[in-house]
Amino acid sequence: MRLTAREISFTYPSGDHEVLSQVTFDIPDGASAAIIGPSGSGKTTLLSLMGHLLPLQSGSIQAVDAEGAEHSLADTASWVLQTVSLLPDRSAADNVMIGAYSDGASRADARARARDYLAQVGLAGREDEPARILSGGEAQRVAIARAMASHRPIILADEPTGQLDATTSASVLEAMIGAHGQRTVVIVTHDPAVAQRCDLVLELRDGRIVGHSGARV
Amino acid sequence: MSPASSRRRTWPLSLAAREGHATARTGRWTSAIVVIATTWLIAAPAIADALGVTRLMEAEQDWIDAGGHVYVVTGATVDGDQLPIPTSVCESLASYDGVEASFALERSGATGALASVPGGRASVYSATSGSLPFLGVDGDPRGIAILSTGFSERTGVLDDETIEVIRQATDSTPSARTGLVSSRVADTAPMGDEFDGALLVPSLLGDTADVCYVATDAARHQAVGDILPGALAYDGRSAVAADRLYSNEFTVDYATAYEDRPLRWLWIASALALGLMWALVQWFRRSHTAIYATFGVRTPARLTMQFSEWALLALAGAAAGWALGITGALALGARTNPALTIVSAHTALTLVGATLIVITVALKPTGTLLNALKDR
Numbered sequence: 379m380r381l382t383a384r385e386i387s388f389t390y391p392s393g394d395h396e397v398l399s400q401v402t403f404d405i406p407d408g409a410s411a412a413i414i415g416p417s418g419s420g421k422t423t424l425l426s427l428m429g430h431l432l433p434l435q436s437g438s439i440q441a442v443d444a445e446g447a448e449h450s451l452a453d454t455a456s457w458v459l460q461t462v463s464l465l466p467d468r469s470a471a472d473n474v475m476i477g478a479y480s481d482g483a484s485r486a487d488a489r490a491r492a493r494d495y496l497a498q499v500g501l502a503g504r505e506d507e508p509a510r511i512l513s514g515g516e517a518q519r520v521a522i523a524r525a526m527a528s529h530r531p532i533i534l535a536d537e538p539t540g541q542l543d544a545t546t547s548a549s550v551l552e553a554m555i556g557a558h559g560q561r562t563v564v565i566v567t568h569d570p571a572v573a574q575r576c577d578l579v580l581e582l583r584d585g586r587i588v589g590h591s592g593a594r595v
Numbered sequence: 596m597s598p599a600s601s602r603r604r605t606w607p608l609s610l611a612a613r614e615g616h617a618t619a620r621t622g623r624w625t626s627a628i629v630v631i632a633t634t635w636l637i638a639a640p641a642i643a644d645a646l647g648v649t650r651l652m653e654a655e656q657d658w659i660d661a662g663g664h665v666y667v668v669t670g671a672t673v674d675g676d677q678l679p680i681p682t683s684v685c686e687s688l689a690s691y692d693g694v695e696a697s698f699a700l701e702r703s704g705a706t707g708a709l710a711s712v713p714g715g716r717a718s719v720y721s722a723t724s725g726s727l728p729f730l731g732v733d734g735d736p737r738g739i740a741i742l743s744t745g746f747s748e749r750t751g752v753l754d755d756e757t758i759e760v761i762r763q764a765t766d767s768t769p770s771a772r773t774g775l776v777s778s779r780v781a782d783t784a785p786m787g788d789e790f791d792g793a794l795l796v797p798s799l800l801g802d803t804a805d806v807c808y809v810a811t812d813a814a815r816h817q818a819v820g821d822i823l824p825g826a827l828a829y830d831g832r833s834a835v836a837a838d839r840l841y842s843n844e845f846t847v848d849y850a851t852a853y854e855d856r857p858l859r860w861l862w863i864a865s866a867l868a869l870g871l872m873w874a875l876v877q878w879f880r881r882s883h884t885a886i887y888a889t890f891g892v893r894t895p896a897r898l899t900m901q902f903s904e905w906a907l908l909a910l911a912g913a914a915a916g917w918a919l920g921i922t923g924a925l926a927l928g929a930r931t932n933p934a935l936t937i938v939s940a941h942t943a944l945t946l947v948g949a950t951l952i953v954i955t956v957a958l959k960p961t962g963t964l965l966n967a968l969k970d971r
């Protein structure tokens with residue numbers, strides 16, 4: 379899926395200034411994009427608008443498939459939030475299975491996907507542990523596995539590797555970005571190594587795109 | 596893996612129900628608190644109400660035992676003389692709907708004694724055979740004499756002893772003996788305190804008698820009272836029906852007291868408390884709801900999920916509350932009949948009321964997903 383964002387502006391109802399102004403960009407199908415920028419520049423807001431976690435005020439965000447048909451990201455994207463967002467009393471596997479269920483997976487299929495993706499983020503054998511006893515980094519990896527298990531063509535991730543060491547971060551990133559063309563991934567990050575690995579980098583400052591680089595696709 | 600799916604998918608309701616059950620089973624403290632709260636919010640008010648109703652029933656029984664629901668009917672007073680009442684009409688009232696027993700009595704009691712008991716002197720009254728069911732006595736009216744409990748205590752004569760009542764002569768009647776009869780001890784309180792210590796001899800009275808006693812059931816007491824003056828009229832003059840127990844504005848009307856008891860509405864408070872607690876649980880868990888929402892759980896599936904979780908917890912709590920309510924009420928002295936019906940009613944009403952609130956809460960729209968996901 380290709381991602382197109384057009385003239386997105388946003389002001390929080392409770393806020394006093396425009397957090398995003400006229401943000402426009404394209405991310406090609408199957409590409410990975412890093413959104414970088416200083417704290418408070420609007421990265422989380424932008425990602426949340428893309429993932430329909432916040433209602434859009436102006437502009438448009440669409441996923442466009444190979445035939446040119448447009449789709450809402452509410453149905454085509456999974457997200458990984460900056461804050462831990464698991465069901466604490468459910469097992470790691472149960473949490474990942476929720477992603478698979480959103481794809482219409484059967485119970486058995488969802489279980490298989492949970493095992494598979496938990497292994498991909500380095501959590502093999504931890505399936506039955508309740509999410510509440512996982513460390514922050516482990517919980518974040520479960521959230522990444524959940525997003526992958528949804529088999530949605532787009533993943534939106536906010537600082538997904540923020541709590542991981544460099545080695546784990548690199549391997550989780552590989553799993554998430556996957557083989558080229560497999561899925562379109564948008565990652566908000568502070569980590570130059572992560573930005574380096576992505577196909578393109580969008581730099582946000584005070585709610586505007588100020589840099590657009592490395593379109594390696 | 597083929598991340599190609601982009602079509603709009605929602606959760607099948609069966610999956611949502613299973614997920615709700617899983618939430619209930621893994622809910623630890625939350626689930627335990629909901630179950631325990633349901634149990635007690637059903638059991639405690641139900642026990643209190645069952646005990647209250649038992650107390651009402653006992654008070655009503657005491658009142659009936661003391662002569663509640665009894666009319667004392669006498670003839671009209673003409674020129675200072677009281678007219679009699681027709682004996683056979685009085686005796687036949689017992690076959691009317693709403694009348695439980697009736698009998699006619701000759702008020703002018705002679706003094707008498709038992710042949711075998713020296714010194715056991717008492718007033719002796721003649722009453723028609725309806726006095727047996729009225730006082731809860733069985734036997735052949737021709738073969739018994741009724742001893743008030745006061746007389747029995749005074750003389751030591753108990754039930755089913757062979758006795759003979761000797762009636763002393765008065766100005767108008769000669770001395771008379773009943774012959775050998777069987778004693779029956781009865782509480783004469785429903786007839787009036789003045790009969791305590793007296794003897795009652797079932798007799799065939801003449802066409803008329805001094806007074807007619809009519810015991811009614813609670814529901815038709817008033818209706819029966821309305822027809823008595825006409826039914827027992829003598830010589831074209833209506834009789835006078837008076838309640839045996841003096842009643843005034845402070846007299847408890849048991850039917851109304853049962854209807855008006857405040858405890859019967861406690862289930863509303865329980866349902867509100869449970870609904871509020873559930874709303875609170877959902878509020879604390881709004882991030883969970885948001886997680887599901889971003890993974891394709893839309894309103895019907897969300898309702899199903901929350902409802903199936905609630906149903907599992909609430910049914911467990913209600914079953915425990917029902918059992919605890921019944922055992923608790925019985926252990927604390929409630930009667931079985933009100934305990935069963937009242938605890939069951941409280942259980943059902945609390946469950947239905949709380950469930951309606953739960954559904955309302957589930958239908959309430961939530962804020963933006965980001966807010967729900969962020970503040971946890």
Ligand SMILES: Nc1ncnc2c1ncn2[C@@H]1O[C@H](COP(=O)(O)OP(=O)(O)O)[C@@H](O)[C@H]1O
Nearest residue numbers: 390392393397416417418419420421422423424
């Ligand atoms: N819920 C909110 N209400 C009002 N203002 C907000 C809210 N969330 C974020 N902001 C403001 O919006 C701006 C951008 O925030 P954010 O998108 O979180 O930035 P970043 O993720 O780049 O650090 C900041 O000035 C922040 O204070």
Ligand SMILES: [Mg+2]
Nearest residue numbers: 421422460536
């Ligand atoms: Mg942020």
